[in-house]
């Protein structure tokens with residue numbers, strides 16, 4: 001994977017992926033004056049977060065993360081601690097290279113990409129239910145996860161909400177769990193998110209004549225084989241350029 005061109009280049013080339021605006025902030029967001037991310041090679045998980053703030057500006061979130069004394073690091077982080085940042089209008093900001101080993105979710109950082117929605121999922125509505133993201137933001141999240149699954153050859157079951165990651169919950173009796181964080185918001189049904197991503201992946205793979213099974217949101221052997229083939233073709237196409 002180290003030899004792959006950047007995902008941003010791939011976005012520009014792939015018609016399916018240009019429907020939603022992706023803004024590349026990697027060379028624009030200020031960095032911590034001295035600290036740098038370590039690099040890693042393998043990404044096995046996609047972790048979904050919320051910012052839990054009203055702020056819709058990746059620059060402001062970045063400013064907070066690189067400043068000393070924030071909740072993540074006393075000295076300040078090298079940069080914003082998400083790879084991608086999705087605002088409520090559905091715009092996707094690409095903030096760090098996927099090879100950057102950023103600090104978004106404890107032990108799984110080394111093996112995962114962190115995607116956040118600028119969203120206050122800890123909020124309840126008037127009926128006492130946790131809120132859900134605006135439609136544009138939710139659609140962008142799904143589309144983006146589809147992209148990343150294609151690019152990285154990851155099954156949708158490799159998508160986890162922050163709260164689902166081991167270490168961020170503990171088992172109570174009778175199979176129920178106590179979560180240490182609500183991230184990305186209890187209003188978000190993460191199984192539904194995986195199903196939606198899976199269906200769109202199946203549609204995409206079927207449109208490329210790689211998948212002949214049902215569009216059922218279940219990622220089993222036929223879907224996996226089709227994704228693997230898509231990814232192999234992608235590698236060939238990208239390295240040929």
Ligand SMILES: [Zn+2]
Pocket residue numbers: 048049050104162183184
């Ligand atoms: Zn989180």
